[in-house]
Amino acid sequence: xxxxxxxxxxxxxxxxxxxxxxxxxxxSASLAFAGENDFGVASEWQIDTQxxxxxxxxxxxxFHNLLLWVTGLTVLFxxxxxxxxxxxxxxxxxxxxxxxxxxxxxENVWTVLPIMILVIIAIxxxxxxxxxxxxxxxxxxIKITGNQWYWSYEYADQDEISxxxxxxxxxxxxxxxxxxxxVDNEMVVPVDTTVRIVVTSNPEDVIHAWxxxxxxxxxxxxxxxxxEAWFKANRKGVYxxxxxxxxxxxxxxxxxxxxxxxxxxxxxxxxxxxxxYASSPIxxxxxxxxx
Ligand SMILES: [Cu+2]
Numbered sequence: 559x560x561x562x563x564x565x566x567x568x569x570x571x572x573x574x575x576x577x578x579x580x581x582x583x584x585x586s587a588s589l590a591f592a593g594e595n596d597f598g599v600a601s602e603w604q605i606d607t608q609x610x611x612x613x614x615x616x617x618x619x620x621f622h623n624l625l626l627w628v629t630g631l632t633v634l635f636x637x638x639x640x641x642x643x644x645x646x647x648x649x650x651x652x653x654x655x656x657x658x659x660x661x662x663x664x665e666n667v668w669t670v671l672p673i674m675i676l677v678i679i680a681i682x683x684x685x686x687x688x689x690x691x692x693x694x695x696x697x698x699x700i701k702i703t704g705n706q707w708y709w710s711y712e713y714a715d716q717d718e719i720s721x722x723x724x725x726x727x728x729x730x731x732x733x734x735x736x737x738x739x740x741v742d743n744e745m746v747v748p749v750d751t752t753v754r755i756v757v758t759s760n761p762e763d764v765i766h767a768w769x770x771x772x773x774x775x776x777x778x779x780x781x782x783x784x785x786e787a788w789f790k791a792n793r794k795g796v797y798x799x800x801x802x803x804x805x806x807x808x809x810x811x812x813x814x815x816x817x818x819x820x821x822x823x824x825x826x827x828x829x830x831x832x833x834x835y836a837s838s839p840i841x842x843x844x845x846x847x848x849x
Pocket of ligand 1 (some may be wrong): 656704707761765766767801802803804806809
């Protein structure tokens, strides 16, 4: 029999430890990034972000931590004011209320202070938006196409290697493969390389969204349109994401897996991939002029 009260206790305790980990993360973002194995994949009960694998994501986490402070302190301040009003100015404690209505000093303070807070937030926010939108000179370009329900990859700069990437079904998972995340053909990229991705969706398909949380990249794949984004992974490993636009029946079963390897290993992979995928190119090639 399931012991509900023990379950609840466990749940409550896990939540408390998770909250403590977030608070400690505010002091040192590195605390949340435990072992190597945590990279690129969420861990159980994790409520903080996944470990960053790009400078962009590190900056996004710093921004997130700044916002936690700003919102946390704002809630605390407003909460304290509210408590003062409730206890000090209720009918019992303060039967004869004051009649004044204006106070120029305090009105200036509550106008100027929020503006300053918004400016403090806006500076790193606009900086991040700019860096995401303005793509640095790419060292390679990969075209990504969303299909119902899998992803296709085309390497424009590597003899147009192309392949489909399909989730490994639960009953075929082996070894260190991960349920709902591992795929048959991973997207492979070299480390410390600026990769431009151009993302679209099959013309007869629906909107999908390609994302890798550790890279800080999330971009819609829209039929008939070409979106672009970029990343520069600064550490090797396998990083996972999932389609992030509710796209239909198998939305949950079209994961994204990116393997970041050394530049030498990437060159080797390209040679192997040319042979491996020569006989099985992608099923839906969409020609786009921008490439
Ligand atoms: Cu999708």
